[in-house]
Amino acid sequence: MTAILSIQGVRKTFGGVVANNGISLEVPEGKIVGLIGPNGSGKTTLFNSIVGYHPIDAGSIRFQAREISGLRVPEIARLGLLRTFQQTRIYGRMTCMQNMIISVPQSSDRWRSMFRRVSPAETGKAEDLLKFVGLYAKRQLQAGELSFGQQKLLEFAMALMNEPRMLLLDEPTAGINPTLINGLISRLQRVNREFGITLLVIEHNMRVIMGLAEYVYCLAHGELLAQGAPDAIQNDQRVIDAYLGAR
Structure with a gap:
């Protein structure tokens, strides 16, 4: 194989x-x-x-x-080829959806890419992945308000945004x-x-x-x-x- x-x-x-x-x-x-x-x-x-x-x-x-x-x-x-971490690397003062959108591999400048227009396809993809990991209901919460386990699930979903x-x-x-x-x-x-x-x-x-x-x-x-x-x-x-x- x-x-x-x-x-x-x-x-x-x-x-x-x-x-x-x-x-x-x-x-x-x-x-x-x-x-x-x-x-x-x-x-x-x-x-x-x-x-x-x-x-x-x-x-x-x-x-x-x-x-x-x-x-x-x-x-x-x-x-x-991506990795997740034992200690999560999420943006605690951003919402779960913002964390997902900033993960889209749109630009080499991640912060600048935050302020571009987000396409409906990207929004839908982010919502689908949050549903997949069980965080859809918390999508507008700040990521820092999630439990540690939920933050790990968010980081997992963020990695999946990169396909x-x-x-x-x-x-x-x-x-x-x-x-x-x-x-x-x-x-x-x-x-x-x-x-x-x-x-x-x-x-x-x-x-x-x-x-x-x-x-x-x-x-x-x-x-x-x-x-x-x-x-x-x-x-x-x-x-x-x-x-x-x-x-």
């Missing part, structure tokens, strides 16, 4: 600290892949390298067969009321199935990732520790030891 994202031998250091060391993984197009590992294992650093937040020291990152490790964040985003080919999701269920997690999982599955968006998901909730991902990579101490189907990963003694601190 064709890989939409291919990472080969990626190394990233910060001073004398090795955050990622020789990591290689592939994400098949149209699939949901999980990325797990204990705190400090290098997951978020890898995400940041993929989308261009900091350059890698060695290795290769290819998206749709194109080398992207030397590109800047906006250039990578325009190719259709990405692939989304990197960093802890999508963190901070969300447990009663709402099943609904979020269902939406992620629908985005993958109905919109055709490939997902790479960092998640600490093992129940969530084992039920969501078709294939899982596990990092520990900045290196790839294990990979395989969810059942194999959750029964892998190396993974168990890493989470229990035995390594």
Whole structure:
């Protein structure tokens, strides 16, 4: 199966600290892949390298067969590769609808694009996506008034406004009321199935990732520790030891 994202031998250091060391993984197009590992294992650093937040020291990152490790964040985003964050990045003093409209990839100057005329198609698309994530009734509320979980859903909808080919999701269920997690999982599955968006998901909730991902990579101490189907990963003694601190 064709890989939409291919990472080969990626190394990233910060001073004398090795955050990622020789990591290689592939994400098949149209699939949901999980990325797990204990705190400090290098997951978020890898995400940041993929989308261009900091350059890698060695290795290769290819998206749709194109080398992207030397590109800047906006250039990578325009190719259709976006990420969400563990701590949301929304505009708290704007309404949900304004947050959605400002996410439209209309101009390289996001603030200037705010003041252009918004087309009926864009408004309709924003409303449809807010319905999809369950925030339509709150569309005119300031985003800062939403709960943290609702803000994460808004950020998710904002990413979908860009019609990405692939989304990197960093802890999508963190901070969300447990009663709402099943609904979020269902939406992620629908985005993958109905919109055709490939997902790479960092998640600490093992129940969530084992039920969501078709294939899982596990990092520990900045290196790839294990990979395989969810059942194999959750029964892998190396993974168990890493989470229990035995390594």
